[in-house]
Amino acid sequence: MSQTKTMVSGLTEKKIAALLADYKLACESREASLFGRKEVFMGKAKFGIFGDGKELAQLAMAKVFRPGDHRAGYYRDQTLMLAIGELTLQQYFAQLYAHPDVDADPASAGRLMNGHFATRMIDEQGAFKNLAKLKNSSSDISPTAGQMPRLVGLAYASKLFRNNPELISFSELSNQGNEIAFGTIGNASTSEGMFFEAINAAGVLQVPMLMSVWDDDYGISVPKEYQTTKGSISKILAGFQRTKTEKGFEILTVKGWDYQALLQTYEKAEKICRDEHVPVLVHVTEMTQPQGHSTSGSHERYKSKERLAWEAEHDCIRKLRQWLLENGVASTEELVEIEKEAKAVAKAAKDVAWKSFNEEIQKDQKKLEKILVKASEEAPAIEEIFKELKKTINPLRMDSMRAAKRTIRKLTNTNSDIREALAEWIRVSEAENADRFNSYLYSNSEWSALNVSHIEPVYSEKSPLIDGREVLQACFTQALKRDPRVLAFGEDVGKIGDVNQGFAGLQEKFGELRVTDTGIRECTIIGQGIGAALRGLRPIAEIQYLDYLFMRFRLCLMIWLVFSIGLKVAKSTTDNTYSRSSS
Secondary structure (H helix, E strand, O other): OHHHHHHHHOOOHHHHHHHHHHHHHHHHHHHHHHHHHHHHHOOOOOOOOOOOOOHHHHHHHHHOOOOOOEEEOOOOOHHHHHHOOOOOHHHHHHHHHOOOOOOOOOOOOOOOOOOOOOOOOEOOOOOEOOHHHOOEEOOOOOOOOOHHHHHHHHHHHHHHHHHOHHHOOOOOOOOOOOOOEEEEEEOHHHHOHHHHHHHHHHHHHOOOEEEEEEOOOEEOOEEHHHOOHHHOHHHHOHHHEOOOOOOOEEEEEEEOOOHHHHHHHHHHHHHHHHHHOOOEEEEEEOOOOOOOOOOOOOHHHOOOHHHHHHHHHOOHHHHHHHHHHHOOOOOHHHHHHHHHHHHHHHHHHHHHHHHHHHHHHHHHHHHHHHHHHHHHHHOOOHHHHHHHHHOOOOOOHHHHHHHHHHHHHHOOOOOOHHHHHHHHHHHHHHHHHHHHHHOOOOOOOOOOHHHOOOOOOOOOOOOOOOOHHHHHHHHHHHHHHHOOOEEEEEOOOOOOOOOOOOOOOHHHHHOOOOEEEOOOOHHHHHHHHHHHHHOOOEEEEEOOOOHHHHOOHHHHHHHHHHHHOOOOOOOOOOOOOOOOOOO
């Protein structure tokens, strides 16, 4: 059978095996999306947003995602994360249930919105891992296009690692700048200002940023004609296309259901991006969204019957199935068997994840129930509280705590042992929940800003009176001398040394790669700093005046979330990768 397949399709056995493995993974990811929606409707998860319809493009991207590369994407990238080996199906369901255990959900220990994917870039002590050997993902965040500013910085770091000889020794952070920063976004979110600012910044900087736009023609219920001029992001960005005489982007378009074309497109995009350090935009069109935008609504409300029929016909997995059959890669029976196995694998992962999530909740609740049974003997009204808790479908810790506090109020005027037992249950539960949900809001590593000791200034009669800018300039000079990972950038920072002269003469002393001018783009200046810091560098991102940040309040909120909520997220022996809490 296999020899016949090779003759008919013109493919090698190895290629056939790879295609069938891809088909199986696509089916597993799709089944995870389908099961995930059902789990929300059953009350076992509170919200769901999935990557169905985007599977083939992400499989193609995964083929060119190398160790050392970084991702800044959004919540529909589950297939990519599965394909690069940085997410398991069990972990996928654990994050859907918001399991507050770092071993169950390594991305955030249940503290982020579902579909917010991340890898851990720092070790148990808070030091950077060997990022050059890992496939890295910065944590997704809820504000659409919020991933774009930091994407610029992730890509910019590769440029610095490639062009600054002083950084060659930091081989655990980069393989001499050969890493790509992969970005993903939905077509509707390309309307956000942060997207356009980031695209322009990447074009100016000429950094290895490979940006993919998943285009299914809608943004929730709003079709593309209300979203984008000309209805196409690649058309309106055509002016960014590089030429023989002008630098810019390489812009590629491909259909989301054509797997062979997707593979070829991403191979081309990766080579240009990685080898030449040219930013690339891949506009993936004719994608579908089989379950609609999220579990909050149904796309049947706003899509015509004709559109729904077209989406069913152009479903990417269905199209791949047709191609496999037409080219003799597999028989119908073989594909049916793969599909059955994929469904079984996804269901098994779901069941194990739910059991793991639910076990501790049930264990604590059973302890409480024993107390409530005894308490009802002293106050019969408590029996109703007990019955209400028992009949709750898929109870959460909140349900047990609510029942416990209602009960203890009814025992206010008693001094019985049972009231003390209930009070102890509440004390223990609150302490465990504080650790479970509220710990690690700040870094606990030796590099925590909270560990910086306060040094009182010392003056004497002979102390000279100097301008504040001179103090800053001396500070920046010493930082740049001390550590080659330190760099500074911002509006007017380079040639004139900042409008307030805090960097006066430093570009001439340390070079343009270390002290750099930027355009007027506060949003991506901050993002450039975040992304470079995630790569292990120590950027000084300068904003000239506080007023300039007010228009960027949304990004500032994200930064606050990064540094005050996400540096460490769970009681664990492993730190989180600068994860953001969902907003």
